[in-house]
Amino acid sequence: MTREKLLEVKNLQKHFAVGKKNSIKAVDGVSFDIYKGETFGLVGESGCGKSTTGRTIIRLYDATGGEVKFNGEDVHGKKNKSELLKFNRKMQMIFQDPSSSLNPRMTVLDIIAEGLDVHKLVKNEAERKAKVEELLEAVGLNREHATRFPHEFSGGQRQRIGIARALAVDPEFIIADEPISALDVSIQAQVVNLLKKLQKERGLTYLFIAHDLSMVKYISDRIGVMYMGNLVELAESDELYNNPIHPYTKSLLSAIPLPDPRYERTRKRITYDPTVHGTDGDFELREVVPGHFVRCTAKEFERYQNEQK
Amino acid sequence: MSKLLEVKDLKVSFNTYNGEVHAVRGVTFDLNKGETLAIVGESGSGKSVTSNAIMRLLPEPHGFIKEGQILLEGVDLAKKSMKEMQKIRGKDISMVFQDPMSSLNPTMKIGNQIMEGLIKHQNMSKTEARKTALELLTLVGIPRPDVRINQYPHQFSGGMRQRVVVAIALACNPKILIADEPTTALDVTIQAQILELMKSIQQKTDSAIIFITHDLGVVANVADRVAVMYAGKIVEIGTVDDIFYNPKHPYTWGLIGSMPTLDSNDEELFAIPGSPPNMLTPPIGDAFAPRNQFALEIDTVMEPPMFKVSDTHYAATWLLHPDAPKIEPPEAVKHRMQGFAQTGTKGGGKR
Numbered sequence: 296m297t298r299e300k301l302l303e304v305k306n307l308q309k310h311f312a313v314g315k316k317n318s319i320k321a322v323d324g325v326s327f328d329i330y331k332g333e334t335f336g337l338v339g340e341s342g343c344g345k346s347t348t349g350r351t352i353i354r355l356y357d358a359t360g361g362e363v364k365f366n367g368e369d370v371h372g373k374k375n376k377s378e379l380l381k382f383n384r385k386m387q388m389i390f391q392d393p394s395s396s397l398n399p400r401m402t403v404l405d406i407i408a409e410g411l412d413v414h415k416l417v418k419n420e421a422e423r424k425a426k427v428e429e430l431l432e433a434v435g436l437n438r439e440h441a442t443r444f445p446h447e448f449s450g451g452q453r454q455r456i457g458i459a460r461a462l463a464v465d466p467e468f469i470i471a472d473e474p475i476s477a478l479d480v481s482i483q484a485q486v487v488n489l490l491k492k493l494q495k496e497r498g499l500t501y502l503f504i505a506h507d508l509s510m511v512k513y514i515s516d517r518i519g520v521m522y523m524g525n526l527v528e529l530a531e532s533d534e535l536y537n538n539p540i541h542p543y544t545k546s547l548l549s550a551i552p553l554p555d556p557r558y559e560r561t562r563k564r565i566t567y568d569p570t571v572h573g574t575d576g577d578f579e580l581r582e583v584v585p586g587h588f589v590r591c592t593a594k595e596f597e598r599y600q601n602e603q604k
Numbered sequence: 605m606s607k608l609l610e611v612k613d614l615k616v617s618f619n620t621y622n623g624e625v626h627a628v629r630g631v632t633f634d635l636n637k638g639e640t641l642a643i644v645g646e647s648g649s650g651k652s653v654t655s656n657a658i659m660r661l662l663p664e665p666h667g668f669i670k671e672g673q674i675l676l677e678g679v680d681l682a683k684k685s686m687k688e689m690q691k692i693r694g695k696d697i698s699m700v701f702q703d704p705m706s707s708l709n710p711t712m713k714i715g716n717q718i719m720e721g722l723i724k725h726q727n728m729s730k731t732e733a734r735k736t737a738l739e740l741l742t743l744v745g746i747p748r749p750d751v752r753i754n755q756y757p758h759q760f761s762g763g764m765r766q767r768v769v770v771a772i773a774l775a776c777n778p779k780i781l782i783a784d785e786p787t788t789a790l791d792v793t794i795q796a797q798i799l800e801l802m803k804s805i806q807q808k809t810d811s812a813i814i815f816i817t818h819d820l821g822v823v824a825n826v827a828d829r830v831a832v833m834y835a836g837k838i839v840e841i842g843t844v845d846d847i848f849y850n851p852k853h854p855y856t857w858g859l860i861g862s863m864p865t866l867d868s869n870d871e872e873l874f875a876i877p878g879s880p881p882n883m884l885t886p887p888i889g890d891a892f893a894p895r896n897q898f899a900l901e902i903d904t905v906m907e908p909p910m911f912k913v914s915d916t917h918y919a920a921t922w923l924l925h926p927d928a929p930k931i932e933p934p935e936a937v938k939h940r941m942q943g944f945a946q947t948g949t950k951g952g953g954k955r
Binding site: 340341449451452479480481482483484485487488491506508509510512513546547550551552553554555556557558559562564567 | 646647762791792793794795796799800818819820821822823824825827844845848849858859860861862863864872873874875876877879
């Protein structure tokens with residue numbers, strides 16, 4: 296399959312300093328590619344570094360090490376203002392909490408049009424208003440909503456405003472950092488359906504970060520599982536769910552409760568014991584089955600491969 | 605089975621600047637010994653308000669019980685004074701809250717927080733209480749309790765903190781444990797541990813649990829019976845199998861359909877359109893009608909009563925009236941119900 300790589304992340308690292316001497320390795324050498332038009336899901340427990348990865352990719356944090364290439368161009372590194380502008384337009388972000396990510400003192404019109412103003416995409420006020428109204432309708436809101444303030448909306452509607460804001464500058468790539476975790480179940484489905492619809496219409500590429508595995512499985516083409524700042528397994532979403540290889544993925548999958556009482560009565564939870572890998576060893580992502588990568592030592596790699604036969 | 609708690613036609617309102625908000629509008633259910641009742645619904649459906657009313661934790665006088673009875677073994681809690689309630693809370697009924705960070709006192713050692721209730725309710729001496737606290741910490745699976753008992757909440761992780769909260773709630777062997785979204789703030793792996801913990805403790809102590817959540821996966825895991833709430837009312841109540849394999853109310857269909865399963869494919873999720881009604885002015889007739897694609901004309905005029913489906917299963921929708929047209933659940937939901945049944949018979953052996 297020849298698919299075009301949109302984003303290449305190579306050995307990305309982000310360490311946070313704690314005091315003078317210590318540092319927390321929030322992201323410690325993560326590598327993956329995202330292809331054009333696909334949805335890449337990133338899952339893991341809180342504190343595993345999935346959000347930090349997303350935020351570092353979009354340059355909300357400066358990377359400690361490693362490379363991020365977008366369309367072959369390096370994202371990090373020195374850039375002048377015009378280069379930054381050009382890059383920012385292509386990559387946008389949707390945040391988890393729709394109430395704290397919208398400025399309470401700006402109207403919806405100004406919130407959504409902020410990107411248009413920064414990138415000088417509209418010539419006059421009428422055009423600006425027309426563009427915002429078009430965006431509002433694209434995300435399922437009314438054009439009358441443009442003059443209102445964020446507090447007048449429900450959580451699901453606010454998240455729609457966040458999505459409209461991200462879409463305003465016609466990006467190619469959107470990072471959605473837990474976009475539905477703060478919403479009610481019935482509203483989650485609305486937002487997920489909207490994201491899927493927009494992807495089809497506009498040919499968007501998503502990086503979808505979440506801890507709700509069934510939702511991630513539903514929306515993603517490929518999924519990466521993170522644990523303690525590392526990517527431990529990466530595969531097509533069906534493959535990952537039907538054939539998890541890394542013990543951590545197995546334990547994570549066995550912990551999800553499904554809305555099915557009969558299944559729940561028989562579900563056995565697997566606990567993950569990180570010591571099974573031993574302490575020494577050359578851990579790296581290796582391709583066990585074509586397209587299915589697992590972080591393991593050379594010895595484990597051999598074992599996993601034999602198990603797959 | 606003996607009825608431990610009976611809630612009869614409970615109505616709770618809040619006085620606000622904009623007027624009276626009818627948060628709970630006539631909720632009736634009962635709870636038997638040793639069973640787990642899950643209350644599900646969206647935020648604003650009144651599920652937390654119901655539980656707070658049972659504990660009498662409403663912010664009185666703004667929030668108040670307008671009507672109805674809460675009978676704990678025949679005694680009406682709604683008529684108790686605040687002083688009398690203090691003797692009941694923690695002893696007969698106790699509660700586990702959603703956020704373990706904010707439900708513990710950050711300036712008190714864990715041990716003292718557990719011992720507090722034991723000393724107040726059971727007249728234990730300090731040394732006795734400490735011994736019991738150590739046992740409780742072991743029971744909830746905290747390693748090295750003799751060290752941990754002298755630590756403060758910030759020295760615990762989220763999951764461990766929630767275990768401490770569970771230990772406090774269980775300290776006086778309550779008859780009823782109310783768990784208000786106890787695992788929503790936790791990760792799936794930790795969530796699974798806490799759920800297992802609560803189930804195993806329930807088996808040991810035979811206490812009843814009211815479990816409030818919006819996660820249907822969790823409901824399927826813990827509940828014996830399920831009550832689905834919408835706009836301050838119970839719209840469907842039944843055993844867990846009734847609700848998941850034979851749902852009758854269109855709102856329950858929507859809830860079940862909106863959750864993707866692990867084997868669902870690219871079909872669009874069945875989303876409930878619109879958003880919940882404003883409880884300042886509750887709609888006339890069936891509150892769910894504006895969001896219900898199967899709404900009948902009568903739904904906008906008259907509120908449906910509880911129709912009996914079976915001895916354990918009741919639902920409030922006009923679709924169950926003998927004169928109503930026969931309506932099948934939407935395909936997506938039907939598929940899901942069948943899908944569930946299949947994974948059930950396979951014993952979930954897929955993994």
